[in-house]
Amino acid sequence: MKTRAKLEVMSIKKISLALTTAVILALVTTPHVNAHTDGFWLGKWPNTPRTLKWNYLGGHKYLGNVWQGAANWNDSISTITLSQVTSGSFHIEVYDATLPNETYWAQAWTDTSPQAASYSYGRIKYNESTMDQTSDFTRTKVATHEFGHIFGLSHVPASYGNNAIMKTGVQAYNDVQYHDWQDFAAKY
Amino acid sequence: MKIKALHLLTIILTAVVACLIILLLGVTGQRSATVQLEKKSDNKSYEKTLLGHADYPSFPSLASLSKEAEAIFVGVHNGETVTEDGKIIENEGVKPFKEAPKTSYTFTVTEVLKGSLHEQDTVKLTREDGIQDGIRYILEGVPHIEKNDVFMIFAIYGTDSAYHALAGNTAIARLENAESYLIPEGVGFTRSEKEVITADDVRQSISSE
Numbered sequence: 432m433k434t435r436a437k438l439e440v441m442s443i444k445k446i447s448l449a450l451t452t453a454v455i456l457a458l459v460t461t462p463h464v465n466a467h468t469d470g471f472w473l474g475k476w477p478n479t480p481r482t483l484k485w486n487y488l489g490g491h492k493y494l495g496n497v498w499q500g501a502a503n504w505n506d507s508i509s510t511i512t513l514s515q516v517t518s519g520s521f522h523i524e525v526y527d528a529t530l531p532n533e534t535y536w537a538q539a540w541t542d543t544s545p546q547a548a549s550y551s552y553g554r555i556k557y558n559e560s561t562m563d564q565t566s567d568f569t570r571t572k573v574a575t576h577e578f579g580h581i582f583g584l585s586h587v588p589a590s591y592g593n594n595a596i597m598k599t600g601v602q603a604y605n606d607v608q609y610h611d612w613q614d615f616a617a618k619y
Numbered sequence: 620m621k622i623k624a625l626h627l628l629t630i631i632l633t634a635v636v637a638c639l640i641i642l643l644l645g646v647t648g649q650r651s652a653t654v655q656l657e658k659k660s661d662n663k664s665y666e667k668t669l670l671g672h673a674d675y676p677s678f679p680s681l682a683s684l685s686k687e688a689e690a691i692f693v694g695v696h697n698g699e700t701v702t703e704d705g706k707i708i709e710n711e712g713v714k715p716f717k718e719a720p721k722t723s724y725t726f727t728v729t730e731v732l733k734g735s736l737h738e739q740d741t742v743k744l745t746r747e748d749g750i751q752d753g754i755r756y757i758l759e760g761v762p763h764i765e766k767n768d769v770f771m772i773f774a775i776y777g778t779d780s781a782y783h784a785l786a787g788n789t790a791i792a793r794l795e796n797a798e799s800y801l802i803p804e805g806v807g808f809t810r811s812e813k814e815v816i817t818a819d820d821v822r823q824s825i826s827s828e
Contacts, residue, residue: 473670488710518712526710532745532777535673535787538758540719542669556718561676573674580672585759589677589807599787600677600807 474541474548475583475618476511483553483581484516485523492527493557493570500574503596504582507607510619513578523553523581531560536573539580553581565601572596572605579607584614665755671719671747672759675787677807681816684806685824687785688773690734693794693818694726694742698766702749705756719756722749723781724764726772732821734776744772745781746788760805761788769794771821792816 476483485501487494501513513523541553555577562570579597587595587610594608607615678684685691705718723743728736736742744764748756757763764770773790774782784790789805799815802808813820 486713488713524710524713526708528706532775532779532781532783533747534775534783534785534790535675538671538673538719538747540669540671554716565676576674577672585672586805588804589679590804590810592810598677598807599674599805 473583473585474550477549480522481510482512482514483523484514484519484521485525486516486518486521487525489526491525492559493562493574496567496570496574497525497555499571500576500578503571503575503606504578507612508615508619511582522551523555525555525557527557527559529560530558533558533560536561536565536570537577539577541581541583550581550583555581568605569601572602575606579611579615582615583618584611587611587614664753665750666753668755668757669719670757670759673787675789677786677805678790679807679809680812680824681802681808681820682824682827684773684785684790685733685821686828688733688790689775690736690782691732691771691773691821691825692728692734692736692742693730693732693769693771694728694744696764696766696768696770697725697727697741699725700749702751704751705747717751719747720749720751721745721747726770729769730818732771732818733825743781744774744791745777745779745783758788760803762791762793762803764791771800771816771818 485497487497491497498515501515504511504513535558537555537557539553539555541550557573562573565573575596576599584597586599587597589598589600591598591610593610594602594604595610595614596602596604596607597611597614676687678687700722702720702722705720707715707717709715723745726742726744728738728740728742731737746758746761748758748761750756762770771792771794772782772784773786773792774784777783786806789803792800792802795801795815798817800817802814802816804814808814
């Protein structure tokens with residue numbers, strides 16, 4: 432009887448130890464899921480290429496801002512480089528549109544979906560109707576923000592206490608912030 | 620010695636199996652959340668979903684949002700939607716592509732808080748989303764609209780005779796219960812601002828301008 436009780440205690444100990452180990456293992460091995468994805472798995476760029484070429488086609492009205500936006504990321508990260516090209520193949524297409532009825536400055540689209548987590552292209556559209564109404568400083572903020580989306584970063588809520596370029600709207604800064612770097616580093 | 624090794628092996632095996640079960644449950648949970656989101660959409664079929672992101676002027680408070688809006692109204696979506704194919708972009712030297720489609724959602728106005736609309740008016744709220752060529756396009760932070768959903772809408776009136784929600788289409792607050800509307804996170808309210816608002820809150824914010 433005593434032996435049976437001893438065995439039961441040992442089994443409980445074993446199960447507890449195994450479950451604790453399992454939870455720790457599961458936590459360590461679960462893939463990073465961005466906290467602001469609305470249930471979607473945002474994708475990322477594969478290991479190659481790590482130089483992403485962007486081409487600003489058409490009128491390239493905000494070229495200076497877009498160039499600075501790319502430079503802001505290049506100054507902050509080392510695993511991926513954004514490089515401007517004007518011919519040949521590229522990964523990111525940048526263009527302008529006049530959309531007087533739209534309330535956004537810019538949109539970014541990538542070829543991700545719940546079914547495809549590896550990006551092969553990105554597109555950034557600037558809305559001249561709203562971009563023209565904002566300051567040059569904010570245009571660079573928008574350009575930096577959009578490249579963040581191209582990397583697979585989503586929005587950071589305005590209610591979040593620290594700075595982040597991935598917050599929407601006008602901010603007092605227009606370059607990559609520590610929180611953005613952290614989100615990027617968690618992905619790449 | 621052998622018994623100890625056997626015990627250790629049992630613990631390791633149990634841990635690995637339990638870990639696999641936990642991971643599997645976690646992954647399945649995430650997938651089912653996505654699938655559920657997809658099922659909620661229109662009856663049109665689609666093979667995959669693309670998620671777009673925008674940057675836009677956001678609003679730290681209800682007062683600033685109300686001030687910017689040309690129209691603020693409460694409406695119920697009557698289920699009528701019209702989706703137009705996206706514009707074809709033909710930049711020189713590269714393969715043309717189709718942008719996200721535009722979808723108009725028809726609403727019956729039930730309460731007017733700002734602007735020239737009247738109760739029972741039928742209005743269209745247009746935005747860049749919808750299904751096109753087997754792909755569903757949605758925008759980050761923009762609430763999904765279903766038939767009979769009630770929203771408080773903060774919008775501008777477009778040259779296309781449709782309304783367009785402010786803050787990159789996020790400024791539509793869903794009716795949560797009786798009289799309370801939930802302001803989407805994407806609108807940009809600060810921590811000190813209420814996320815759940817009422818029509819009275821809006822009236823007060825307009826009168827304090």
